[in-house]
Amino acid sequence: xxxxxxxxxxxxxxxxxxxxxxxxxxxxxxxxxxxxxxxxxxxxxxxxxxxxxxxxxxxxxxxxxxxxxxxxxxxxxxxxxxxxxxxxxxxxxxxxxxxxxxxxxxxxxxxxxxxxxxxxxxxxxxxxxxxxxxxxxxxxxxxxxxxxxxxxxxxxxxxxxxxx
Amino acid sequence: xxxxxxxxxxxxxxxxxxxxxxxxxxxxxxxxxxxxxxxxxxxxxxxxxxxxxxxxxxxxxxxxxxxxxxxxxxxxxxxxxxxxxxxxxxxxxxxxxxxxxxxxxxxxxxxxxxxxxxxxxxxxxxxxxxxxxxxxxxxxxxxxxxxxxxxxxxxxxxxxxxxxxxxxxxxxxxxxxxxxxxxxxxxxxxxxxxxxxxxxxxxxxxxxxxxxxxxxxxxxxxxxxxxxxxxxxxxxxxxxxxxxxxxxxxxxxxxxxxxxxxxxxxxxxx
Numbered sequence: 001x002x003x004x005x006x007x008x009x010x011x012x013x014x015x016x017x018x019x020x021x022x023x024x025x026x027x028x029x030x031x032x033x034x035x036x037x038x039x040x041x042x043x044x045x046x047x048x049x050x051x052x053x054x055x056x057x058x059x060x061x062x063x064x065x066x067x068x069x070x071x072x073x074x075x076x077x078x079x080x081x082x083x084x085x086x087x088x089x090x091x092x093x094x095x096x097x098x099x100x101x102x103x104x105x106x107x108x109x110x111x112x113x114x115x116x117x118x119x120x121x122x123x124x125x126x127x128x129x130x131x132x133x134x135x136x137x138x139x140x141x142x143x144x145x146x147x148x149x150x151x152x153x154x155x156x157x158x159x160x161x162x163x164x
Numbered sequence: 165x166x167x168x169x170x171x172x173x174x175x176x177x178x179x180x181x182x183x184x185x186x187x188x189x190x191x192x193x194x195x196x197x198x199x200x201x202x203x204x205x206x207x208x209x210x211x212x213x214x215x216x217x218x219x220x221x222x223x224x225x226x227x228x229x230x231x232x233x234x235x236x237x238x239x240x241x242x243x244x245x246x247x248x249x250x251x252x253x254x255x256x257x258x259x260x261x262x263x264x265x266x267x268x269x270x271x272x273x274x275x276x277x278x279x280x281x282x283x284x285x286x287x288x289x290x291x292x293x294x295x296x297x298x299x300x301x302x303x304x305x306x307x308x309x310x311x312x313x314x315x316x317x318x319x320x321x322x323x324x325x326x327x328x329x330x331x332x333x334x335x336x337x338x339x340x341x342x343x344x345x346x347x348x349x350x351x352x353x354x355x356x357x358x359x360x361x362x363x364x365x366x367x368x369x370x371x372x373x374x375x376x377x378x379x380x381x382x383x384x385x386x387x388x389x390x391x392x393x394x395x396x397x398x399x400x401x402x403x404x405x406x407x408x409x410x411x412x413x414x415x416x417x418x419x420x421x422x423x424x425x426x427x428x429x430x431x432x433x434x
Binding site: 019020033034037054057058059061062065066067070071072073074075076077078080081084085087088091123132134 | 190
């Protein structure tokens with residue numbers, strides 16, 4: 001059992017973060033998920049800190065993205081697009097790990113966030129949905145700022161045993 | 165130096181495949197395809213109710229911790245909380261009275277207007293999520309219970325939001341404060357018509373669009389729904405007119421959005 005949890009810890013933590021995000025702390029009248037995109041941080045950090053981790057060749061990641069779409073009332077595929085863009089950037093960064101260091105990883109996380117949000121909001125604008133650019137910018141900046149904390153916790157404490 | 169292994173090549177291939185699948189799913193879902201909608205409803209119901217079951221141990225722990233904390237709470241604080249509850253109850257009753265008076269007044273004014281009587285259904289909120297991508301309430305009633313897209317969500321005769329998407333045994337809704345929400349309303353004694361739209365810069369207020377060219381609003385005027393094209397029942401209380409620091413009028417919702425456990429859906433029968 002412990003071996004199983006260790007092996008699939010990345011998938012389990014990501015799934016829990018999707019399922020239990022309703023136990024939320026509010027800041028300035030809005031849930032914390034309005035300010036930080038926890039799932040994107042988790043995907044990136046897990047992949048960066050353990051390049052061998054592939055979320056069941058991407059299948060688990062896809063299934064979790066569908067669950068997130070359902071629970072948030074999003075169109076199918078929305079979270080998938082975001083998750084796989086971030087995962088792809090992390091996979092690329094992990095493949096050049098020997099000459100990479102924390103700052104470059106952090107920077108490429110920022111690039112992946114900008115790319116993922118741009119694709120998503122481009123699709124939303126295409127279908128005349130109203131967007132709050134100020135909130136998106138705050139979310140992007142805070143997600144980027146909080147990254148080092150998760151990087152420290154996951155890369156140092158959690159991810160060493162995760163192989164799938 | 166790291167060489168590309170066959171596993172890495174597989175993963176890269178899978179990432180591309182899954183991005184393409186996600187994009188295809190996104191566009192099919194957008195197209196509102198009848199057959200896909202049925203499949204989607206079944207998948208949604210399955211995932212929503214599985215999540216409710218999976219979350220129940222966490223809910224149990226959370227409830228136990230709060231009751232354990234309450235056990236040590238000072239009696240004075242308990243009495244204070246009870247007083248607050250009673251105050252809330254009085255406010256709710258006052259709001260109901262205002263709504264009924266407004267409805268009565270409106271019916272007296274508009275002769276020949278049909279007095280709509282709609283069936284209502286009480287629902288439990290399964291989940292409320294608000295994040296950068298979306299804001300949605302999931303309730304435990306769906307098309308099998310006669311709920312349809314666009315039905316108003318109310319509590320104590322105050323408008324909370326409306327249904328956006330319906331599954332077989334569950335539905336999605338948005339709050340009236342959401343920037344994608346549009347509600348036809350009538351304002352004050354003069355019955356000005358307008359559209360209440362969520363305010364993008366302040367989540368707790370609502371903007372009023374399409375007001376007449378010349379209008380005079382008073383602070384604390386009540387705003388309630390109007391039944392244009394039978395979209396909404398007439399006379400559900402939405403909020404009160406308030407003035408901001410720049411003397412600009414806005415709509416303040418009456419409902420306390422932090423208290424969403426059970427809600428009522430008005431079945432418009434569309």
